[in-house]
Amino acid sequence: MGRGRDPALIAVDWGTSSLRLYLMSADGAVLEAREAAEGIMNVAAGDFAGTLTRRLAGWPADALPILMCGMIGSRQGWREVPYLDCPVAPADLGRALAAVESGRGRGIWILPGLRWRDGAGVPDVMRGEEAQLLGALADPGAGADMDCCLPGTHSKHVRIAAGRILSFSSHMTGEVFALLTRQGIIGRLMPGGLMALDADAFAAGIRRAAAPGGLLHQIFGARTLPLMEELPPPAIGDYLSGILIGHELRATRWHGEVRVMAGTELAARYVRAFEALGIPARAMPADLAARGLWLVARRAGILA
Amino acid sequence: MGRGRDPALIAVDWGTSSLRLYLMSADGAVLEAREAAEGIMNVAAGDFAGTLTRRLAGWPADALPILMCGMIGSRQGWREVPYLDCPVAPADLGRALAAVESGRGRGIWILPGLRWRDGAGVPDVMRGEEAQLLGALADPGAGADMDCCLPGTHSKHVRIAAGRILSFSSHMTGEVFALLTRQGIIGRLMPGGLMALDADAFAAGIRRAAAPGGLLHQIFGARTLPLMEELPPPAIGDYLSGILIGHELRATRWHGEVRVMAGTELAARYVRAFEALGIPARAMPADLAARGLWLVARRAGILA
Numbered sequence: 001m002g003r004g005r006d007p008a009l010i011a012v013d014w015g016t017s018s019l020r021l022y023l024m025s026a027d028g029a030v031l032e033a034r035e036a037a038e039g040i041m042n043v044a045a046g047d048f049a050g051t052l053t054r055r056l057a058g059w060p061a062d063a064l065p066i067l068m069c070g071m072i073g074s075r076q077g078w079r080e081v082p083y084l085d086c087p088v089a090p091a092d093l094g095r096a097l098a099a100v101e102s103g104r105g106r107g108i109w110i111l112p113g114l115r116w117r118d119g120a121g122v123p124d125v126m127r128g129e130e131a132q133l134l135g136a137l138a139d140p141g142a143g144a145d146m147d148c149c150l151p152g153t154h155s156k157h158v159r160i161a162a163g164r165i166l167s168f169s170s171h172m173t174g175e176v177f178a179l180l181t182r183q184g185i186i187g188r189l190m191p192g193g194l195m196a197l198d199a200d201a202f203a204a205g206i207r208r209a210a211a212p213g214g215l216l217h218q219i220f221g222a223r224t225l226p227l228m229e230e231l232p233p234p235a236i237g238d239y240l241s242g243i244l245i246g247h248e249l250r251a252t253r254w255h256g257e258v259r260v261m262a263g264t265e266l267a268a269r270y271v272r273a274f275e276a277l278g279i280p281a282r283a284m285p286a287d288l289a290a291r292g293l294w295l296v297a298r299r300a301g302i303l304a
Numbered sequence: 305m306g307r308g309r310d311p312a313l314i315a316v317d318w319g320t321s322s323l324r325l326y327l328m329s330a331d332g333a334v335l336e337a338r339e340a341a342e343g344i345m346n347v348a349a350g351d352f353a354g355t356l357t358r359r360l361a362g363w364p365a366d367a368l369p370i371l372m373c374g375m376i377g378s379r380q381g382w383r384e385v386p387y388l389d390c391p392v393a394p395a396d397l398g399r400a401l402a403a404v405e406s407g408r409g410r411g412i413w414i415l416p417g418l419r420w421r422d423g424a425g426v427p428d429v430m431r432g433e434e435a436q437l438l439g440a441l442a443d444p445g446a447g448a449d450m451d452c453c454l455p456g457t458h459s460k461h462v463r464i465a466a467g468r469i470l471s472f473s474s475h476m477t478g479e480v481f482a483l484l485t486r487q488g489i490i491g492r493l494m495p496g497g498l499m500a501l502d503a504d505a506f507a508a509g510i511r512r513a514a515a516p517g518g519l520l521h522q523i524f525g526a527r528t529l530p531l532m533e534e535l536p537p538p539a540i541g542d543y544l545s546g547i548l549i550g551h552e553l554r555a556t557r558w559h560g561e562v563r564v565m566a567g568t569e570l571a572a573r574y575v576r577a578f579e580a581l582g583i584p585a586r587a588m589p590a591d592l593a594a595r596g597l598w599l600v601a602r603r604a605g606i607l608a
Contacts, residue, residue, distance in 0.1 A: 120515060123528045154524060170528075171520040172488075179483040184476075211424055214555025215519050216475040216548065220458065224427045224474075244520065251518025 007031060008304045010056065010064050011293035014072035015039050015128055019051070022290040023059050026303055030290050032059070040071050040078075048078040049102060062105060065302045067293045069111040070128035073098065083115035083125060087164045090134050094299040106304065111296060116167050124170050129156050132261050133165055134292030136284055139259075147254050149281070151245075151262045151270045153178070157252045171248045180219065181237060189226045190236045197269065201235035205242020206276045215247045245273045259284050311335060312608045314360065314368050315597035318376035319343050319432055323355070326594040327363050330607055334594050336363070344375050344382075352382040353406060366409060369606045371597045373415040374432035377402065387419035387429060391468045394438050398603040410608065415600060420471050428474050433460050436565050437469055438596030440588055443563075451558050453585070455549075455566045455574045457482070461556045475552045481545060484523065493530045494540045501573065505539035509546020510580045519551045549577045563588050 008026035012019070017039035023032040036055060043051050052066075073081035081098040097109040113127030129150050136148060137160065144163045150156040153174035159166045181187040208218050222240040225231035231239055249270075258274055258281040260267045267283035274281035297303050312330035316323070321343035327336040340359060347355050356370075377385035385402040401413040417431030433454050440452060441464065448467045454460040457478035463470045485491040512522050526544040529535035535543055553574075562578055562585040564571045571587035578585035601607050 118517070120512070122512070122525045123532050123534070124524065125528055125531065155520075169517060169521050170524045171518065172524050173520050175488055176480070176484075176520060179487055180480075183483055183487050184479055208424070208426070212555070213422070213473060214475065214551055216459075216477050216480060216552050217473050217555055220428065220474045220476050221426045224429055227429065228427050230427070247518055248520050251516070251521055 005029065005031070007060055007064055009294055009297050009302075010059065010061060010066045011290045011297075012052070012066060012068040012072070013070050013128055013131065013289045013293075014068055014077070015070040016041050019055065020289070021055055022287065022293075023064075024290060024294050028291060028294045028298075030287055033287070033290070040074070040076055046078075048072065064304050065106045065297065066104075066108040067097070067111065067297045067302070068100075068108065069131040069289065069293060073110040073113060073127055077110075079110060081110050081112045084112045086114055086116040086168065087161075087166045088114055088130075089164045090137060090295070091299065093130060093134065094296045097296070097300055097302075107302065109300075109302065111293065114165060114168070116169075118167075118169070124168060126156055126168060126170070128289065129158075130165065131289040131292035131296075133158060133160070134295055135288030135290070136259055136261060136292075137163065138291060138295055139284065142259075143256075145255070146259055147256065148259045148261060149249075149270060149274075151260065151266050155248055159255075169252065171251065173244050173248045177241060177244055180222075180240065186219070186222045186236065186240060189223070189233050191233050195234055195237070197272075198235040198238040199272070201231065201238040202242040202269070202272065203276055205239040205244075206246040206273055207242075208239075209243050209246025209250060215243065218243050241269070242273070245270065246277075249273055249277055249279070254279050256280070257282060261288055309333065309335070311364055311368055313598055313601050313606075314363065314365060314370045315594045315601075316356070316370060316372040316376070317374050317432055317435065317593045317597075318372050318381070319374040320345050323359065324593070325359055326591065326597075327368075328594060328598050332595060332598045332602075334591055337591070337594070344378070344380055350382075352376065368608050369410045369601065370412040371401070371415065371601045371606070372412065373417075373435040373593065373597060377414040377417060377431055381414075383414060385414050385416045388416045390418055390420040390472065391465075391470045392418055392434075393468045394441060394599070395603065397434060397438065398600045401600070401604055401606075411606065413604075413606065415597065418469060418472070420473075422471075422473070428472060430460055430472060430474070432593065433462075434469065435593040435596035435600075437462060437464070438599055439592030439594070440563055440565060440596075441467065442595060442599055443588065446563075449559070450563060451560065452563045452565060453553075453574060453578075455564065455570050459552060463559075473556065475555065477548050477552045481548055484526075484544065485541060490523070490526045490540065490544060493527070493537050495537050499538055499541070501576075502539040502542040503576070505535065505542040506546040506573070506576065507580055509543040509548075510550040510577055511546075512543075513547050513550025513554060519547065522547050545573070546577070549574065550581075553577055553581055553583070558583050561585060565592055 009024040011022040019038040100108040146160040148158040155171040158168040315326040323342040404412040450464040452462040459475040462472040
């Protein structure tokens with residue numbers, strides 16, 4: 001193993017509900033990855049330093065710089081890092097790293113999140129997704145102009161132009177789906193447990209989203225169709241998911257092939273939805289956040 | 305007190321979460337009204353007969369017919385009454401009363417709910433609102449052609465033409481608002497307790513619903529604006545409510561003045577929203593369900 005494969009960075013994606021750590025080499029390879037359900041909302045008494053130390057056990061952490069992204073940089077996190085306003089170039093992010101006072105020999109830094117104001121002045125924000133975007137920009141197939149879709153609890157649609165993150169919008173698709181199916185009346189008819197995607201029901205939901213009547217009306221069909229025994233209970237979730245994702249994707253104007261960044265299953269679902277709308281899309285590789293953090297660290301000159 | 309003012313009917317609006325009872329005279333006046341949080345979901349062991357008997361205490365119930373509407377006629381209710389398919393005339397509803405086996409001297413009947421299929425064949429349903437519509441049709445100012453809006457957990461938009469209930473659509477506005485504010489991330493920043501309407505925030509939400517970006521994106525503004533201290537926490541609920549009601553009302557094509565039927569406060573909120581959209585609207589009097597049930601009972605010849 002040459003010098004390039006020695007550990008040179010610990011990259012950390014610390015969100016609201018989960019903590020992901022990557023031990024990375026000087027040439028940007030992920031040597032080991034760890035994941036824990038210790039999002040910032042689950043860290044007792046704000047003991048971020050203690051939590052991090054425990055999760056780094058066995059890694060040569062004392063000799064390595066640590067670069068973090070995500071909600072760890074929010075008001076509820078370790079240190080609040082001001083948002084950078086879009087448009088933002090990768091180099092802007094590298095220059096805006098915020099150091100955390102930790103007393104360690106090697107430093108800990110947090111990548112700032114991004115803010116964008118639409119034509120009406122309404123702000124939108126992201127924390128963590130910007131690291132994935134930096135990773136995507138470094139992808140061999142990336143262009144200077146790209147549309148990205150980052151599905152999730154609060155999906156992000158991102159426009160990249162001339163190599164800069166130009167603008168973005170958040171969509172509460174994942175949260176609304178979870179609320180409707182776990183707490184709402186639609187969930188009462190749904191069977192529990194994970195199921196394979198019902199592609200027909202999902203496609204029917206996407207088509208439904210193109211009809212008149214509006215989202216608030218259409219989702220009621222996920223209640224009435226099963227009531228009339230015209231949609232089997234195991235298909236309710238995918239029908240509803242199709243309506244919501246259909247509305248989400250139709251709300252944005254897309255240019256060219258869309259890069260979809262999410263876990264395998266969710267990314268495949270979104271690629272399927274894009275295809276149903278006649279929009280080319282492809283899923284990006286995993287660990288893009290780690291890749292993006294490594295790029296920033298290298299540019300900032302903090303790699304070990 | 306003449307014959308007309310003697311009790312002649314007990315009208316019952318028995319929904320999912322509440323039970324409303326009206327002691328009515330032969331000329332259609334409400335002599336006494338009662339309300340309890342004993343919706344069909346809260347009736348233990350399906351003891352509808354026992355619950356009803358307790359709530360009727362002190363009324364001359366044995367001598368009076370009982371006519372009910374609402375979820376009491378659903379699969380989870382006392383007796384499942386098949387839906388009538390729209391278009392439906394008031395006389396159709398009167399002919400379709402379903403008798404409940406009760407052993408009482410005077411009968412108990414349930415009014416059927418309504419079903420409508422849109423152009424795509426997707427079914428929509430109501431149970432209980434049809435009684436209010438019958439009441440509205442008998443209003444002195446009613447025309448044979450009318451648009452009605454019945455706000456609530458699942459708002460109904462109803463088109464009445466040539467005196468018949470022609471079509472309708474349900475909108476999950478109230479449920480989505482409750483889920484987002486009670487269980488979702490938006491609610492975390494909201495203060496508890498009831499507050500007076502913030503008319504400016506509500507109007508801003510309604511305007512926002514007319515912008516591009518879609519509902520799932522726009523509601524995220526109820527999170528980011530307070531985060532940036534550009535919307536005070538007590539205004540979050542009304543801003544969100546404006547976005548949701550704005551989307552709801554814009555999804556339907558309205559003709560002429562809209563009749564709004566709900567409790568005083570909710571009706572006033574919807575009238576305000578219609579006015580913001582330039583659509584004439586007025587709130588209808590309360591107790592329309594009782595009025596509608598009385599009209600059906602009189603037509604069916606079951607008044608005492």
